[in-house]
Amino acid sequence: MSLEAAPIARRGGGWISPGLTTPDLKPADYTTRSRGSSPSERIGRDMGPPTWASAKASSARVHGGSRLGRNAYVQWLLAPLSRWRHYMMAGEQNDREVEKEKLNRMRGTGNNASADIQWQDIMRQCKQHMTRRRRLQTGVIVLLLLIWWLATPPLTRWYRRTSFLGGGSKFVIILAANPGGGVSEWKGGREYAIEKASMRNKQRYADRWGYTLEVANLVDKKEYSHEWRAGWEKVDIIKNAMRKHRDAEWFWWLDLTTVIMEPSYSLQSHIFNSLTDRTYRDINVYNPQKIEHPVSKTSESTFFLDATTLSAAGDNRASSIDMLIPQDCSGFSLGSFFVRRSDWGERILDAWWDPISYEQRHTQWTHKEQDALHHIYTTQPWIRSRVAFLPQRMINAYPEGACGNDQGLPARGCPKPLRKIKVSDPALALSENQDPEKLEAMKECGVRGVHYQEKERDFLVNMAGCQWGRDCAEEMHDFADLSYMLNRGRWERFKNWISGQDRRDREEMVREKERRRKAKEEWEVKEAEFKAIMADGEDGG
Structure with a gap:
């Protein structure tokens, strides 16, 4: 088998592999022929005609869903547990295994499925499967939860x-x-x-x-x-x-x-x-x-x-x-x-x-x-x-x-x-x-x-x-x-200002203050009169 040029993807489906020849073994003679487009029509008859869209869909399933799903953070948080477990158990894969999985040629079941998952492995896998935007959003949520925890009265x-x-x-x-x-x-x-x-x-x-x-x-x-x-x-x-x-x-x-x-x-x-x-x-x-x-x-x-x-x-x-x-x-x-x-x-x-x-x-x-x-x-x-x-x-x-x-x-x-x-x-x-x-x-x-x-x-x-x-x-x-x-808080101040409650409360406080002042003056006058009466009584006695 020789490869003189890189395979070229065709819009209609399959790949053009010029210069790629492989022996086509037949019972009658062992002649060679050009391989032509790949995948071959024989495989296509058995598994259905492969298309470029089907390959992209397969790759999207491997990497967490469609582009809309990746951008929808809430959907990502509520993803099925089985898919998240698959990410956690998958372990480190080499580049060839990842490419094979993209082409739907093999399905890795996780080489560490039966091993105990360590915290450092979990964090590493989370980092691998989270985009920069998701990491930022997760950090903000963790920070808000920490502030809420510290602000709880107890x-x-x-x-x-x-x-x-x-x-x-x-x-x-x-x-x-x-x-x-x-x-x-x-x-x-x-x-x-x-x-x-x-x-x-x-x-x-x-x-x-x-x-x-x-x-x-x-x-x-x-x-x-x-x-x-x-x-x-x-x-x-x-x-x-x-x-x-x-x-x-x-x-x-x-x-x-x-x-x-x-x-x-x-x-x-x-x-x-x-x-x-x-x-x-x-x-x-x-x-x-x-x-x-x-x-x-x-x-x-x-x-x-x-x-x-x-x-x-x-x-x-x-x-x-x-x-x-x-x-x-x-x-x-x-x-x-x-x-x-x-x-x-x-x-x-x-x-x-x-x-x-x-x-x-x-x-x-x-x-x-x-x-x-x-x-x-x-x-x-x-x-x-x-x-x-x-x-x-x-x-x-x-x-x-x-x-x-x-x-x-x-x-x-x-x-x-x-x-x-x-x-x-x-x-x-x-x-x-x-x-x-x-x-x-x-x-x-x-x-x-x-x-x-x-x-x-x-x-x-x-x-x-x-x-x-x-x-x-x-x-x-x-x-x-x-x-x-x-x-008061700002929202409470704004509501009272709109309703005019602040002005009414201030006026009521001024009236109450004036009423107490007059009551005090009356009490002082009565006290002075009482002292004068007591002094007159002592002088008369």
């Missing part, structure tokens, strides 16, 4: 809670429920509504970031009913929480009448990742109670204090901070504060909960545990080096009128948002030598800000003092609605 809470990823397990939120229910009075319908709304708000926030929520039921604290500490047992509750959650590091106390306005802020990003920039150690930066700091060198206590304790700012290291406290217009504000687990933390809690001090000074301490901590800070200088202060609006903003009048923000806004400033900047200090006009121009910006500012998107608001002349339930409901409006 899994999100898991990796945010782990100590080596999110670090949420280091934080415990302590919320006092049922205040006064077991000691001084029973709750009504509005008290139940406040408690339910507050617990739901804190639980959603804790679940989102992997924190632990510890709800302290004050009904079980009847052992304090015979003491002067009946209404301020939060110190003992913190100590019990430390014993219960031994793996936690920071314990965040929250009053029941608080609302987390920005649940998208984690404690780490909001405070603890930049603890040195968010806090100030020198109380002279903002000192509404005029506490002498540092301790005078003529004081007897200076003989027992080291240089770090005598320094105004301590050692300026975040690792030495064990307590975070905000300050309002009257001093320490303990509706929202942090305590760290440490030897110092245990000592300060023991000193804070000392019953001897309470029995001697309970008539003077009208603000209960707040006045007690102020007394310890003033008379026990050893605690100052471990205490840091946060701006009030960062973790414990007040509603309008809770601590004087809301001065608002400057016309051009604050120089920097509260979350981006360095609180320890000397330019923010409110010393007496500073220009009064400059201080007045700052208004609610910086460390002197006390009231909630919607434009600044403050983190938390505390309805402090709402028990006297205000409605706690209504205020919490209004702030919860405002938080929902500020944190």
Whole structure:
């Protein structure tokens, strides 16, 4: 057999093989003849006339179907299992076997059908039988599935809670429920509504970031009913929480009448990742109670204090901070504060909960545990080096009128948002030598800000003092609605804008705010009249 030229395919079917001769053995003589077109007519009579279209169809069946099937990705994913198994079991084929299979001259059954398929073989076969476009589409689908898996709430809470990823397990939120229910009075319908709304708000926030929520039921604290500490047992509750959650590091106390306005802020990003920039150690930066700091060198206590304790700012290291406290217009504000687990933390809690001090000074301490901590800070200088202060609006903003009048923000806004400033900047200090006009121009910006500012998107608001002349339930409901409006998705914002719901909600909030202002003024007038009547009665007596 000789091959002088390459076979040429004919449009009508078969191949032209010029110069290809092969012996045609016959019984009579052994002469040779030209082979002619291939396949021969003899074979065609037995198997049917082969055509170019039939050869293309056979090749398409071998390589996964028609061109439409290859481009239709969904059809490829739903291909019959037998064909996919054929691809997996086929193994590596040499080029001659592939060409024979294209010509429908042989059918490979897979040389590794009985062998165990290894993962690397599966991946190699997938790569061989997947086009570049299919590989790209598969990669996109795998990436989307991975994002969906990480965004699933239980899994999100898991990796945010782990100590080596999110670090949420280091934080415990302590919320006092049922205040006064077991000691001084029973709750009504509005008290139940406040408690339910507050617990739901804190639980959603804790679940989102992997924190632990510890709800302290004050009904079980009847052992304090015979003491002067009946209404301020939060110190003992913190100590019990430390014993219960031994793996936690920071314990965040929250009053029941608080609302987390920005649940998208984690404690780490909001405070603890930049603890040195968010806090100030020198109380002279903002000192509404005029506490002498540092301790005078003529004081007897200076003989027992080291240089770090005598320094105004301590050692300026975040690792030495064990307590975070905000300050309002009257001093320490303990509706929202942090305590760290440490030897110092245990000592300060023991000193804070000392019953001897309470029995001697309970008539003077009208603000209960707040006045007690102020007394310890003033008379026990050893605690100052471990205490840091946060701006009030960062973790414990007040509603309008809770601590004087809301001065608002400057016309051009604050120089920097509260979350981006360095609180320890000397330019923010409110010393007496500073220009009064400059201080007045700052208004609610910086460390002197006390009231909630919607434009600044403050983190938390505390309805402090709402028990006297205000409605706690209504205020919490209004702030919860405002938080929902500020944190809606884009689609929800678009729908409300189309329907005009945003405008109606804003108008309703303005009317409600004006109604509360008038109610407060009426209550203040009645209180003044009552005090005048009592004063006249005492003078007459």
